[in-house]
Amino acid sequence: MWEQLLLPVLSLGALSFVFGAGLDLASKKFSVPQDENVDRIREVLPGANCGGCGQAGCDAFAEAVAAGKAPVNGCPVGGASVAEKVAAIMGVEAQTEERKVARVLCQGDCDQASRQFEYKGIEDCIAACMTADGQKGCKYGCLGYGTCQRVCPFDAIHVNEKGLAVVDRDQCTACGKCVAVCPRNIIELIPASSAVQVACHSRDNGREVRANCKVGCIGCRICEKVCPSDAIIFENNLAKIDYRKCTECMKCAEKCPTGAIAVTPAQLPHAQVH
Numbered sequence: 001m002w003e004q005l006l007l008p009v010l011s012l013g014a015l016s017f018v019f020g021a022g023l024d025l026a027s028k029k030f031s032v033p034q035d036e037n038v039d040r041i042r043e044v045l046p047g048a049n050c051g052g053c054g055q056a057g058c059d060a061f062a063e064a065v066a067a068g069k070a071p072v073n074g075c076p077v078g079g080a081s082v083a084e085k086v087a088a089i090m091g092v093e094a095q096t097e098e099r100k101v102a103r104v105l106c107q108g109d110c111d112q113a114s115r116q117f118e119y120k121g122i123e124d125c126i127a128a129c130m131t132a133d134g135q136k137g138c139k140y141g142c143l144g145y146g147t148c149q150r151v152c153p154f155d156a157i158h159v160n161e162k163g164l165a166v167v168d169r170d171q172c173t174a175c176g177k178c179v180a181v182c183p184r185n186i187i188e189l190i191p192a193s194s195a196v197q198v199a200c201h202s203r204d205n206g207r208e209v210r211a212n213c214k215v216g217c218i219g220c221r222i223c224e225k226v227c228p229s230d231a232i233i234f235e236n237n238l239a240k241i242d243y244r245k246c247t248e249c250m251k252c253a254e255k256c257p258t259g260a261i262a263v264t265p266a267q268l269p270h271a272q273v274h
Helices: 002-029 036-044 058-066 079-090 125-129 147-151 177-181 206-212 222-226 251-255
Strands: 100-104 157-159 165-167 187-191 196-198 232-235 238-241 261-263
Touching: 036 058, 036 079, 058 079, 100 165, 125 147, 147 157, 147 177, 177 187, 196 238, 222 232, 222 251, 251 261
Parallel strands: none
Antiparallel strands: 100 187, 157 165, 196 261, 232 238
């Protein structure tokens, strides 16, 4: 009986050895050498895996940098300190770039913006948009159901008591998750040092804007006329600021008849870069 069992066992053992040796040989022959810089870069990254760098996560970013496919200062969370460490590993200089923060381009809270109906569905901005394009009269305004708040990994954006999303500039890392998830596309990244923003995203004409919101941009172009540095441009009835030209003289904000150009005292110095 033992003789009958021994042969199959030996045969299986021999086959296992042959297959194991073959797999080991194949793994060595077809293995892809790992760039040691990948591990070194990964060690200095913050590990947030937020995707703000444009990659799937910190591992993917480290691989992209090591392969020369991503900039050494591409991690918005790590800022200047991480950029310098990554640059040292790669043997290059880290280019300085001003830190950015998210800004909600809307001031139309429950006191300022009209509503066309009371929404009773799921408290999610994407879901609300699918219901008659949201409850607000303005089809471009913040819906205030906190979709951006829930995706922020840094607790940097909250919906206030008046139903408007507000960014904490100190906490924001410009990872871009709120920008990507907003169904109204009213969140953008701006220079952290900027104290003036056009806090409106409406493309409607002035009459429609006034009917729906007290603090919307009506396209009057007064700001464009008073700006001494030609930093105001108009696209689709909406004023936009060219931050490369803006000197923050505040003339546009002073003359704006609706207050659509908001002044937010910069909480970070102009010199802070990453």
